[in-house]
Structure formats: structure tokens, C-alpha cells
Amino acid sequence: MKQDIAKLLQKKKKQLLENWMTNQLADSALREDLMSNEELRGQSEEFVESLLNTINGSNIAEPSSSDFDPVLEILAGISMSRARQGFSPRETGYYIFSLKDALLQILQDEIKDPVQLFESSMQVTRLVDSFSTVTFETFIKGREDVILRQTDEIAEISTPVIRVWDGIVALPIIGTLDSARTQVVMENLLEQIVQTGSSIAILDISGVPAVDSLVAQHLIKTVSATRLMGAECIISGIRPEIAQTVVHLGIDLSNIVTKASLASALRYAFSMLQLEVKKKTKVITQ
Amino acid sequence: MDRIPILKMGRFLLVTIQVDLYDRLATNLEADLVQAVSTTGARGVLIDISALTIVDSFMGRIIGNIGSMAKIMDAETVVVGIQPAVAITLIELGLELKGVHTALNVERGMQLLQEKIGPEDETTDDDSSTE
Numbered sequence: 358m359k360q361d362i363a364k365l366l367q368k369k370k371k372q373l374l375e376n377w378m379t380n381q382l383a384d385s386a387l388r389e390d391l392m393s394n395e396e397l398r399g400q401s402e403e404f405v406e407s408l409l410n411t412i413n414g415s416n417i418a419e420p421s422s423s424d425f426d427p428v429l430e431i432l433a434g435i436s437m438s439r440a441r442q443g444f445s446p447r448e449t450g451y452y453i454f455s456l457k458d459a460l461l462q463i464l465q466d467e468i469k470d471p472v473q474l475f476e477s478s479m480q481v482t483r484l485v486d487s488f489s490t491v492t493f494e495t496f497i498k499g500r501e502d503v504i505l506r507q508t509d510e511i512a513e514i515s516t517p518v519i520r521v522w523d524g525i526v527a528l529p530i531i532g533t534l535d536s537a538r539t540q541v542v543m544e545n546l547l548e549q550i551v552q553t554g555s556s557i558a559i560l561d562i563s564g565v566p567a568v569d570s571l572v573a574q575h576l577i578k579t580v581s582a583t584r585l586m587g588a589e590c591i592i593s594g595i596r597p598e599i600a601q602t603v604v605h606l607g608i609d610l611s612n613i614v615t616k617a618s619l620a621s622a623l624r625y626a627f628s629m630l631q632l633e634v635k636k637k638t639k640v641i642t643q
Numbered sequence: 644m645d646r647i648p649i650l651k652m653g654r655f656l657l658v659t660i661q662v663d664l665y666d667r668l669a670t671n672l673e674a675d676l677v678q679a680v681s682t683t684g685a686r687g688v689l690i691d692i693s694a695l696t697i698v699d700s701f702m703g704r705i706i707g708n709i710g711s712m713a714k715i716m717d718a719e720t721v722v723v724g725i726q727p728a729v730a731i732t733l734i735e736l737g738l739e740l741k742g743v744h745t746a747l748n749v750e751r752g753m754q755l756l757q758e759k760i761g762p763e764d765e766t767t768d769d770d771s772s773t774e
Contacts, residue, residue, distance in 0.1 A: 540731075547727030554747060581739050585730040587723060587746035587755075 362464065362477045363412045369463050374405050376459035384451055391442050400435055404456075407431050417480050420487035432488055433495040440499025453492050457485040516542050518549040525626050526555045527619065529594075531564030539575035543582055556588050557626045561619050563594030573608040580613050589614070589629065593622035647672050649679045655687040655756055656680065656718075661694050669705040677712050687756040688713050691749055693724025703738035710743035719744065719759045723752035 366373060378398060392400075407428050416422045432453070439449045460481045468474040516538070519527045528546050532538075546558060560579065565572065576592060583590040593616040595603075603610060616622040627634060645668055650657040656679055658672070676688065690706070710720040720743045725733075733740065744759070746752035 543731055544727060547730055550747070551727060556747065556751070578734050582727075582730040582734045585722075585725050585733055585740060585745050586727070587725070587744075587748075587751060 361414045362480065363414050363417050365467055366412065366460070366463065367409050369467070370405065370409055373409075373459055373463055374402060376462050377401055377405065377456050380455035380458050381452065384455065391444060404428070404431055404435065412484075417484060420484045425487075429488070429491050432491055436492045436496040437499040440496045441503060446493070446496060449492060449496050450489065453485065453489045456488075457482060460485065512538065512541055516545045518545050520549075520553050520555070521559070521623065522626070522632075524553075524555050524630060525557045525559065525623070526550060526553060527559040527561060527623075529561040529564060529619075533567070534565060534572045534575050536575065539579065543579050546579065547582060547586055550583065550586050550588050557629060558583050558588050558590045559619065559622045559626065560590060560592045561594040561622070562592060562599070563596065563619070565594075565599075568599045568602055570606050570608060573603060573606070573610070577610075577613065591616060591622045591625060593617070593619045645671070646675065649675060651679075651683050651685065654685060654760065655689055655753070656683065656685045657689050657691070659691040659694075663697060664695065664702055664705075666701055669702055673705055673709055673712070676709055677716070680713055680716050680718050686718055686760045688718055688720045689749065689752050689756060690720065690722045691724050691752075692722060692729070693726065693748070695729060696726060698729045698732055700736050700738065703733050703736055703740070707738065707740050707742055710740065714742055719756060721746055721752040721756055723747065723749055 378401060381397065381401070382394070411424055411428050416424045435452075436449055439452075461478055464474060464477055464481065468477060516528065516530070519529070521527045526546070526549050528542065530542060534542070546560075549555070550558060560576065562568070562576070568576075580590040580592065591614045592610070595615050595617055614625065616625060624634075647658060647660060647662075647668065656676070658676065660672075662668075664672075679685070680688065688709070690709070692706075695702075706722060710722075713720045722740065722743050723746045725745060744752075744755055746755050
């Protein structure tokens with residue numbers, strides 16, 4: 358007579374969970390700093406519950422059956438949250454592989470017939486393997502989400518528009534300028550010009566590692582757009598190497614005001630606004 | 644027949660575009676404005692396009708044309724209130740509006756015109772403003 362593994366496992370639910378927890382806690386890579394034991398137990402319990410509710414004699418042999426969708430959903434949620442919390446792939450992998458150990462342990466204890474033991478072990482192995490595939494898929498997806506979010510943040514952080522004086526805004530550009538970033542830089546700059554009512558914008562490129570013809574093209578576009586808004590644009594922070602490459606590439610920047618440093622750009626801006634910076638002279642009374 | 648009003652303010656002409664320009668309206672504006680510059684003897688033209696949210700190459704060219712036409716009739720043109728999105732679009736279209744001056748808002752535009760044209764000549768009009 359063929360024993361029903363699903364029934365058997367459901368009966369042994371408590372022991373299964375205990376085995377799994379013991380396996381997980383025994384692992385040297387347990388990350389108590391990222392997740393408490395109670396939380397881990399709760400997560401595992403939820404998963405075992407849903408798994409045992411789903412499996413029956415017929416679907417245990419077909420890991421791709423749609424019966425497992427809710428189980429996979431829980432698993433995906435777990436591995437996604439682990440990816441965000443900063444678990445390593447090995448730690449996440451061990452979570453699901455230790456379940457296989459726990460399952461096999463029970464089968465070994467309960468099934469005496471070697472042929473049947475082998476058969477059911479294979480079934481369980483296949484099932485858990487399909488779970489681990491899903492785990493990794495979602496784990497990597499979670500990581501990718503994190504990377505994507507960080508990319509967005511970097512793009513946002515790297516284009517701060519600073520109001521340096523009444524009517525003067527400065528935009529330090531750090532990192533390579535590509536088309537997508539130019540778009541963000543341009544939009545931010547123009548938006549700020551409107552908001553602050555500035556008439557001079559300083560574009561500081563000392564943080565741009567290299568200027569090629571494409572980057573120069575982007576700069577020229579930004580300057581032209583600022584002019585259309587009715588503001589003057591000064592490019593500052595031209596390093597000697599940049600000056601060399603610009604001239605070697607034959608890029609014409611002659612109709613753009615360029616300055617070597619932010620300080621000289623600011624001085625030029627002051628003179629355009631007819632402002633003067635003076636050293637305070639102490640009046641000595643005797 | 645739709646027309647965009649052209650207002651005379653001292654030595655300047657003021658045009659505020661409050662509706663989306665379609666091609667016919669734009670060509671009419673071009674013709675009317677040149678006519679107005681000629682009849683009033685205006686020295687400056689101020690065009691406010693702050694309400695304009697959509698611009699295409701035709702509009703860009705019309706605005707550029709107005710600037711060049713006014714220039715040869717001895718009037719300066721200032722376009723004010725270009726929206727950031729419109730500015731980016733114009734640059735992407737390769738239109739830098741070379742012949743016209745630009746300013747952030749009407750106030751700045753008026754200031755700019757006054758600077759460009761300089762103090763009022765006694766001979767031009769029967770204007771009674773004296774210092």
C-alpha cells in the first residue's frame with residue numbers, strides 16, 4: 358500500500374516546524390541582527406501552514422501546479438523582504454534548503470520501505486527545488502528594485518540647485534553628464550530660475566570627470582535653454598585637462614561665458630548685477 | 644476672425660498671448676505686429692508667452708521672424724515668460740531665438756527694453772514726460 362506523504366506531513370506538522378527551526382537556528386549564518394528569532398519563527402510557521410494546507414496526494418508530484426500559487430506568493434514576499442533587509446543570497450538560500458532537510462528527516466523517520474522512501478524523497482526534493490528557484494528569482498528582483506531606487510536617488514541628489522545670492526543660482530554637476538541626466542539637470546535648473554526669479558545661473562563642472570563632444574553638446578543646450586528663460590548662464594570649473602580636450606575636439610565655447618573657478622564666476626556675476634564686495638575697514642578713532 | 648490684441652504702452656508694444664497659438668493666429672500676429680510697429684513707430688516689442696505651454700517649430704520660427712522683422716524696423720524684441728518645458732522644447736528643436744532678447748517676466752522685460760533703447764529722445768513724440 359502506498360502511503361500518502363501529504364497526509365503524513367500534515368500529521369507531523371508540529372515536528373516539521375520544530376525540525377526546520379532547529380536547522381535554521383543551528384546555522385552559523387543566522388542573522389539575529391537583521392531578524393529576531395520570534396519573527397523568523399512566525400515567518401516559518403506561516404509558510405509551513407500554507408504549504409501543508411496546499412499539498413495533497415496528487416499535486417505533490419507537480420511542483421508547477423497552480424495549486425502552489427499562494428505558497429509561492431508567501432515565499433516571494435519573504436525573499437523580497439530579505440533582499441531589502443540586506444540578507445546575503447546564501448542566507449536566503451539556506452532558509453529554504455533547511456526546509457528540505459527537515460522534510461526529508463520526517464520521511465526518513467516515518468517511511469520504512471526503501472523504494473517508497475526514495476520515491477517520496479525525490480518528490481519532496483523536486484518540490485523544494487522549485488520553491489528555491491522562486492526564492493532566488495524574487496530575491497534578485499528585490500535586489501534589483503533596491504538598485505533601481507538607488508539610481509533614482511543618485512540622480513536626484515546629484516542635481517541640487519543652490520541659491521548663492523539674490524538672483525544668482527549655482528548648480529554643481531558631479532559625475533558624468535549623459536542625455537538623461539542633462540534632461541534632469543536642465544529641468545531642475547530652469548524650474549529653479551523661475552521659482553527664485555534669478556537672472557544668472559552658474560554651472561560648475563569641476564566634478565565632471567571628462568568632457569567629450571557629447572557632454573559639451575549637452576552643456577551648450579543647457580546654456581541656450583537658460584538664455585531662452587531670460588537668464589545668463591556661466592560655466593565654471595573648467596580644469597586644464599578639460600580646456601585641453603575641448604580645444605582638441607574643436608568644440609566652440611566662445612559664445613558662452615566660461616570661468617576657471619566658481620569664485621571667479623561669482624565675481625563676474627556680481628559685476629553683472631552691479632554688486633560689489635568690499636572689505637570692511639575698521640575706523641580707528643583716536 | 645481671431646486676433647491677438649497688440650497694446651501700445653509708451654514707446655513699446657505689448658503682446659500677451661493667452662491662448663494656444665495655432666498657425667493661422669501666429670501668421671496673423673506676425674503681420675499685425677509689423678504693421679503696428681510701422682504705424683506707431685514703436686521702439687520695442689514685448690511678447691509675453693507665459694501662458695503658452697505647447698510650442699512647435701513653426702511657432703518658434705514665427706517668434707524668431709518677428710524679432711528679425713522688428714529689428715530691421717529699428718525695434719528691439721523681448722520675449723518673456725518662457726516656461727521651462729517650452730525652453731527645453733525649443734532647444735531640442737534647434738531654435739535658439741537668436742534675434743530676440745529674453746527675460747524672465749514682464750517686469751524684467753520692460754527693464755531690459757528700457758536699457759536697450761536708452762533714454763527717451765525729445766524729438767520722437769509729443770510725450771510730456773520731462774526729468
